Amino acid sequence: MSIIESNLDEKRSFSPSKDLKTNANFSNEDFLSLTKQFKNDRNKTWADLANSNILWDKSFSNVISGEAPFYKWFCDGKLNVSKNCVDRHISNSKSAIIYISENNEKKVLSYSDLYIYINKFSYALRELGLCCGDRVIIYMPTIPESIVAMLSCARLGLIHSVVFAGFSSNALRERIIDSRARAIITVNAFKRSGKIINSKEIVDEAIKVDCDFVDKVIIYENHTLLTNKKTRDVLWSEILPKDDKYIDPISMNSDALLFILYTSGSTGKPKGIMHASGGYLLNCIITNKWVFDLKDQDIFWCTADIGWITGHSYVVYGPLACGATILIYDGAPLFPHSSRFWEIIQENRVSVFYTAPTAIRTLMKVGENDPNNYNLESLRILGTVGEPINPKAWMWYYEKVGRNLCPIVDTWWQTETGANMIAPIPGINSLVPGTCTRPLPGIDAAIVDPDGKELTKPNQGGDLVIKQPWPSMLAGIWGNPDRYVKTYWSKYSSKYYVTGDTARYDEDGNIWIMGRSDDVVNVSGHRLGTMEIESALVSHDLVAEAAVVSYKHEIKGEAIHAFISLKNNSNNKIELADDLRGWVSLKIGSIAKPERISFSDSLPKTRSGKIMRRLLRNLARQEDITGDTSTLENESIIEQLKEIV
Numbered sequence: 001m002s003i004i005e006s007n008l009d010e011k012r013s014f015s016p017s018k019d020l021k022t023n024a025n026f027s028n029e030d031f032l033s034l035t036k037q038f039k040n041d042r043n044k045t046w047a048d049l050a051n052s053n054i055l056w057d058k059s060f061s062n063v064i065s066g067e068a069p070f071y072k073w074f075c076d077g078k079l080n081v082s083k084n085c086v087d088r089h090i091s092n093s094k095s096a097i098i099y100i101s102e103n104n105e106k107k108v109l110s111y112s113d114l115y116i117y118i119n120k121f122s123y124a125l126r127e128l129g130l131c132c133g134d135r136v137i138i139y140m141p142t143i144p145e146s147i148v149a150m151l152s153c154a155r156l157g158l159i160h161s162v163v164f165a166g167f168s169s170n171a172l173r174e175r176i177i178d179s180r181a182r183a184i185i186t187v188n189a190f191k192r193s194g195k196i197i198n199s200k201e202i203v204d205e206a207i208k209v210d211c212d213f214v215d216k217v218i219i220y221e222n223h224t225l226l227t228n229k230k231t232r233d234v235l236w237s238e239i240l241p242k243d244d245k246y247i248d249p250i251s252m253n254s255d256a257l258l259f260i261l262y263t264s265g266s267t268g269k270p271k272g273i274m275h276a277s278g279g280y281l282l283n284c285i286i287t288n289k290w291v292f293d294l295k296d297q298d299i300f301w302c303t304a305d306i307g308w309i310t311g312h313s314y315v316v317y318g319p320l321a322c323g324a325t326i327l328i329y330d331g332a333p334l335f336p337h338s339s340r341f342w343e344i345i346q347e348n349r350v351s352v353f354y355t356a357p358t359a360i361r362t363l364m365k366v367g368e369n370d371p372n373n374y375n376l377e378s379l380r381i382l383g384t385v386g387e388p389i390n391p392k393a394w395m396w397y398y399e400k401v402g403r404n405l406c407p408i409v410d411t412w413w414q415t416e417t418g419a420n421m422i423a424p425i426p427g428i429n430s431l432v433p434g435t436c437t438r439p440l441p442g443i444d445a446a447i448v449d450p451d452g453k454e455l456t457k458p459n460q461g462g463d464l465v466i467k468q469p470w471p472s473m474l475a476g477i478w479g480n481p482d483r484y485v486k487t488y489w490s491k492y493s494s495k496y497y498v499t500g501d502t503a504r505y506d507e508d509g510n511i512w513i514m515g516r517s518d519d520v521v522n523v524s525g526h527r528l529g530t531m532e533i534e535s536a537l538v539s540h541d542l543v544a545e546a547a548v549v550s551y552k553h554e555i556k557g558e559a560i561h562a563f564i565s566l567k568n569n570s571n572n573k574i575e576l577a578d579d580l581r582g583w584v585s586l587k588i589g590s591i592a593k594p595e596r597i598s599f600s601d602s603l604p605k606t607r608s609g610k611i612m613r614r615l616l617r618n619l620a621r622q623e624d625i626t627g628d629t630s631t632l633e634n635e636s637i638i639e640q641l642k643e644i645v
């Protein structure tokens with residue numbers, strides 16, 4: 001059986017500083033000892049971690065139960081996630097949330113402010129008649145109130161489903177209907193890049209027909225825009241009690257659902273990924289401590305919107321459960337100027353900064369030297385997530401933003417995995433630009449060939465699988481158990497969780513993500529990961545972004561089509577295309593040379609910044625665009641591409 005070939009060679013390596021080796025939360029000794037404990041008794045080790053990191057109302061006797069693959073974690077234990085995130089930290093007078101708006105207003109909430117606010121809003125939700133197990137859609141930007149809404153749901157045992165505030169009414173409607181939500185919490189409006197987005201109008205449109213099951217729409221008046229109130233609408237300010245209230249956090253079973261978060265599949269309607277309480281919280285906590293080395297004095301800015309899993313695990317649940325101070329910015333990265341991020345870091349002394357490769361590449365493109373103009377000395381840990389980071393962007397992030405001092409934790413994980421799975425630990429792992437390094441303790445990852453046989457030698461690419469269940473794994477797909485089994489567990493006779501990504505080891509045992517398994521091209525019998533070709537293209541001086549897909553080719557079987565956006569559009573395209581072919585040949589080998597190259601102003605992306613290769617594949621193959629396009633950010637680019645392809 002063929003395996004995927006890899007030809008990308010990266011030799012730069014950065015070892016942990018002496019300071020991190022000595023002072024990081026998780027030392028090499030801790031690592032060795034925990035790895036040994038996991039080897040000796042997996043369940044006991046998870047139980048010990050759960051006992052030492054979570055505040056249980058009733059302890060558990062069962063670590064893992066349920067019929068495969070419907071695993072339940074710490075099943076008979078009881079806890080409340082909101083209590084874990086807030087109540088246990090109110091005795092110290094620390095800031096919980098630093099909020100910055102797009103027009104630079106700043107609000108700071110201490111843990112006790114947050115506690116009071118959550119209790120009041122929980123009271124309001126209860127008075128509306130919402131009860132345990134009801135689904136609540138949260139369609140709000142990243143503001144303190146959306147975090148209050150999430151944690152109030154958790155306090156009452158309501159299952160929230162946050163829908164990214166940039167989604168259209170169609171996408172929102174689909175999620176409301178699928179989850180049969182009893183309530184929707186939204187804002188009247190918010191600003192993005194100076195433009196007003198009227199969220200309330202979008203909600204009205206989404207539930208206009210066939211949504212009688214929605215009892216209440218709660219509107220937080222986030223903007224001066226007048227709210228057009230309908231019968232089922234209530235204002236946040238009307239229902240919030242004037243006096244302080246105390247609402248007992250409900251003791252929930254550990255396997256009770258905390259939230260549903262919708263994520264796009266490659267075909268069909270979005271999948272409602274379900275996460276349960278205790279197991280999810282555990283991996284969120286330990287990864288914040290281990291991977292981000294989160295300490296009491298840190299100010300953690302994860303730039304993800306709360307509408308994505310990163311916003312759930314590394315803005316809200318993980319850092320707050322650790323008692324950290326989080327910074328949230330409700331605005332566009334380049335508004336009102338291209339150094340907004342650097343300005344916020346400088347003004348607020350951010351120490352841990354977590355963002356996505358797409359943001360890094362954009363910032364590098366708009367202002368390569370901009371970080372030099374700011375004092376970024378407060379930074380000590382940098383992180384990245386969401387897609388492979390090409391070594392060139394990694395080096396820029398390391399040198400310009402981190403001043404050659406901050407480790408970059410390249411964290412591999414998914415909506416489904418709940419928390420970081422493969423990632424460096426700052427005091428332990430040497431970093432190599434482009435690899436997410438090694439699985440975290442307790443995470444049993446492997447790379448397998450099409451027969452399910454483990455590939456252990458360097459540079460053999462195969463499917464990345466997880467061999468053993470882990471606490472923050474998804475609890476299933478809302479309303480669709482068969483799709484859960486089929487998508488994640490059926491490929492290798494139900495033995496492994498199938499991530500859908502391909503990966504390889506390098507000579508040092510680091511894992512390199514090569515792309516999604518459907519992002520593999522087979523050229524003249526050689527299977528190549530598209531990410532490697534993209535990475536080679538992006539390392540060319542003139543290229544800003546690149547996406548590579550395959551199309552059928554008479555002689556080669558499949559050939560490569562590269563879609564490219566340039567830093568500067570004025571170059572001669574024919575000459576440059578030839579140049580780039582030569583460049584890829586040089587970097588990877590002539591086998592990887594793109595047969596076709598199309599240049600456009602930008603590439604089609606999801607609102608979370610991922611390039612939508614599926615659409616590019618349709619274009620390259622001259623097929624109609626099929627499947628869900630509701631997440632597409634810049635629709636006009638498709639028209640531009642249709643004309644040139």
Ligand code: PRX
Nearest residue numbers: 385386387388410411412413414415436513
């Ligand atoms: O393909 C992998 C890529 O993003 C996918 C998960 O996407 P999503 O569920 O939206 O969650 C994103 C935030 C966790 C993965 O299957 N991915 C995520 N992190 C990395 C990555 N690819 C390479 N390197 C990463 N660090």
